[in-house]
Amino acid sequence: MVTPPEIAAEESQPSAPTYTLGPKADCRDAFSQTLVELAGSDPRVCAVVNDSVSSTKLKGFMGKYPERFVNVGIAEQNMVGVGTGLANGGMLPFVCGASCFLTARAMEQVKVDLGYTRSNVKLCGMSSGMAYGQLGPTHHSIEDIAWTRVIPNLTVIVPADAAETEAAMRFAHATDGPMFLRISRVPVPSILPKGHVFEPGKAVLLREGHDVTLMANGVLVSRALEAANALAAMGIEARVLNMSSIKPFDEPAVLAAARGTRGIVTAEEGLRAGGLGGIVAEILATKARNAPPLRILGLPDVFAPTGTAEFLLEHFGLTAKGIVDASVELVGSKLPAR
């Protein structure tokens, strides 16, 4: 677990939130700015897209480095294959497209050309989860984490905000091997400080607490922090962990939560099955003694109805309130009964 210096000292005592929520931003901006910066200092960095110049926000990159920008057209299998060849040829490709198409349409290329081959290719799954809202289930990627995390050798990262998106991009650039970064378009409040460094396999402790542990990633992290505030007002101290590193995963953080808190709630923008909640369940069931109860927040086994991303998050209870309710259900309210 990464303990930010500011709160390391007070780790063991429940405390007021150290991370406050800043202004909202679209993580795609941090993504594309960082990519331009990386390309500036490393001539191997290049981008591959599938007719998705604007939805990946790569117009700036394309303008600045046209000779390192490849648009393969509407062809996701080819996109991942081309990325693999670029890596073979000594380049460092960031392959960017809507997460729904990138993962589903090119699943075998991701498995074989990336995972099995261990190609140094970075997949950037844009507008992931239910960010495409009303465009519907064909455009949602509610299974991408369950799918990608079972591909051996693939690192899987779900950044929580703009700063972490930048950190994850820098990590991806600096570290050899295939990776999948899941980048939302739902604007999220800033949480982590500018200059934050991504550490693989480490949960980021955002708030200490000993009643319940909230584990979230991506869009749900700020909601978990809001939930923790609300819970504190009810006398429940929540530990909040940002589980951006899906693979590798911080097993000790789960076991510590199992020992140190009376319940665990996970929250993610995807199916309840097989994702972040599934990983935590696997660890608890196989490694923890007398584990406290777990609640997994996410989509039940359905495709989403019509609605904006915000509406759908609400619809499926993926809100601060949903996290509060689940927490109270697990560990009970400490407020005196009225």
Added chain:
Amino acid sequence: MVTPPEIAAEESQPSAPTYTLGPKADCRDAFSQTLVELAGSDPRVCAVVNDSVSSTKLKGFMGKYPERFVNVGIAEQNMVGVGTGLANGGMLPFVCGASCFLTARAMEQVKVDLGYTRSNVKLCGMSSGMAYGQLGPTHHSIEDIAWTRVIPNLTVIVPADAAETEAAMRFAHATDGPMFLRISRVPVPSILPKGHVFEPGKAVLLREGHDVTLMANGVLVSRALEAANALAAMGIEARVLNMSSIKPFDEPAVLAAARGTRGIVTAEEGLRAGGLGGIVAEILATKARNAPPLRILGLPDVFAPTGTAEFLLEHFGLTAKGIVDASVELVGSKLPAR
């Protein structure tokens, strides 16, 4: 849980195995014979293949019903799309190809054309798991269960032997909606009686026991039964459940195992993450009080080395011995120490 009539009476007392292991058979034979039979009585039944006439053992079908046999060539995306269109046009297609290619290459078609659309298409993923042995990881489907079980509306079945393969085929034919059947080519001993009926969402109790519960499916079921024999000789009574119905899943059977036995071991021909073991972990962690420990047997997060299917199963401890060892580790040996 389906309790076969023969052992219903004695369910609560540990007993000698009711199911003994019969001669080995390749489930593909039961699959193809049943398909020919179904086609004989139902003119809607048709088959779609990807240049895989012999590996799906459908030469007989093709000879008998050439007008209901579609070979789209080496084109898995198209294969699933064509199946979807056949269903739209009033036919009842069984879309058959190597599980590795069928699932990975056509993942988006499986998600959208089948799951989201709820098309009445039956996917038959042949030679699944590590059945292709030395042909290597590109030909293994160690992620297919983790991938398909998170697709809403898709029924997922992993038959344990020839009789259950036939039963699953008949169920698929009789029941509306998209399904994925995972059919091995590794010869397995017969377990279930001829005429066995598949019930969705029901574990099949193969042996009663109160020390440990063994949950397996596919190729691993006979090995679990063998393990139960060996455990019995050590004084450990194992409950053996065939979890062929991956989706829907028999949650009560897991909760009963959590209440009634002191440990649970799952065994499957696939990755430890996200599959059968993952489902059981999710149920235990979220629904069971004081759950006993779980051991998940399967592949760790790696692609397999070179070797025959038999060699690889052994290599990854997916054997009776592997199950015995895990069980003993969980619940301890009852044999007096020497």
Added chain:
Amino acid sequence: MQSEVPVTTQRQSPGGVSANANSLFDGREGDPAILKHLANRIRMTAMSMTNHAHLGHTGGDLSASDVLAVLYGGVLQLDPQQPNWPQRDRFLLSKGHCAAALYTALAMRGFFETALLRTFMDPLSKLNGHPDRNKLPGVEANTGPLGHGLPIAVGCAIAAKMRGETWRTFVLTGDGELQEGSNWEAAMSAQQYKLDNLIVIVDRNRLQQGDFTENTIRMEPLADKWRTFGFAVTEIDGHNTATLREVLSGAPLEVGKPTCIIANTIKGKGVSFAENQPAWHHGVPTEEQLRKAAEELEAEPVW
């Protein structure tokens, strides 16, 4: 599967019920000028829906409207009262992002109330951003990811052959969409199974999401591509309702071969500020722009 049921021009029509009950397509669709006006009503409605939802795909809606008007205005044998009539012609909108235009055509044909169009992309609406056959009668396939329609259409056409039935399957694809390899897989299987009951219409508007097709991935010589994949091909003006009606009614172009009709169109057709503008792929019209469009199209929304 090598059975060969000849496709005749004598096709069954839906038993009993009038095909056009509740339909805005009122029997005068033989007149190309009336079809043109109906196409413009589709355009105007689709734009109003996009304006309503603040989301949509205006450019492609507008380029496809004449094709949709001609198909739903008479070519397709359908019964809105029995949307699942087994012998209906199938139409699949492979370029599912143009759902607004499809929904309008379906409503005009009487599959559901035109008032429903006002719920486009609303919370819990049946009118999702991309079509969902489990929510709306008349929708044949859940499209949205490009390159799914043609494989499904091939399956439909094979089904008709297997069943010895004479209904036809039409599929409308984008031109950028043809960069998806799944289309070429499907094309190869269509020729192998001699699917002369399959008609592919390519909305050749020369634009895709980010740029012109030829600047992105060159598609020319597109007609020859289809020919080498075994199709009988013709290129027509995709905004000429008379030609469209003639060619679509008369398909297949050749017995024993699948048909490909390259409909040369203009993305944003009919609305001056949207025509041929890459940004109008998913541009959303303002109220002001809507008024301008209504003037130019000389049409009102059907809702």
Added chain:
Amino acid sequence: MQSEVPVTTQRQSPGGVSANANSLFDGREGDPAILKHLANRIRMTAMSMTNHAHLGHTGGDLSASDVLAVLYGGVLQLDPQQPNWPQRDRFLLSKGHCAAALYTALAMRGFFETALLRTFMDPLSKLNGHPDRNKLPGVEANTGPLGHGLPIAVGCAIAAKMRGETWRTFVLTGDGELQEGSNWEAAMSAQQYKLDNLIVIVDRNRLQQGDFTENTIRMEPLADKWRTFGFAVTEIDGHNTATLREVLSGAPLEVGKPTCIIANTIKGKGVSFAENQPAWHHGVPTEEQLRKAAEELEAEPVW
């Protein structure tokens, strides 16, 4: 990406180390007859490996052997001592099921000991049933699922252009394999990026796994398909080592265009009982058949 580095015939060769140290290809490969004999040694070795493993893809190994002999016998600029020499030519075996033939060619070129070939598909062997670049030097891509090689090759060729380097990328595909749509996606992008440093060789043996290609999914007119996808195309006898050497050395056929060489071959070539027999796609030779093959091929395994 629109940079245009001209492909010249003046290419770099690996610095310092002799390219052919430890190589069975010993410098006489200019002689087509010697190349033919080396091809037959690949054939004989691949069959022996299949016999050893009781598994393999004999038919496709035999049809591809001349191409492999010509490529590894001089056309490819490689350094077995520095398998990752950045400026090496890339060769990708997209039809990865013919790994036995590839492994043999790599061993003959000196990438590893020929004795290793005796471990084909043995437990924990580095010689998997399909090539794995993490296990063996000289392997460029982990293939096996058909339709992966060409997209990767396109990426390699773009990389060379981006880096301003003159190495070439060769990829060998099956003909049945071309039913995979991913190939046509890749082909379209290759022409768009003017990849004249990319050479696709199609092993046109007219058979796929279960039957002849034209009985399964017709591939003809195959050369025209490639032409309409923007390639410069030539058709040659894929067993004529002189022609192969000339055409492969001289590629690209046309500046500014990717090259497609349709190598007309016979599946099972050189072994009477296997030639043109669908069952020999993955037929495994008996000892008796091995002896017969050795006689007909006038060659011994290299191991």
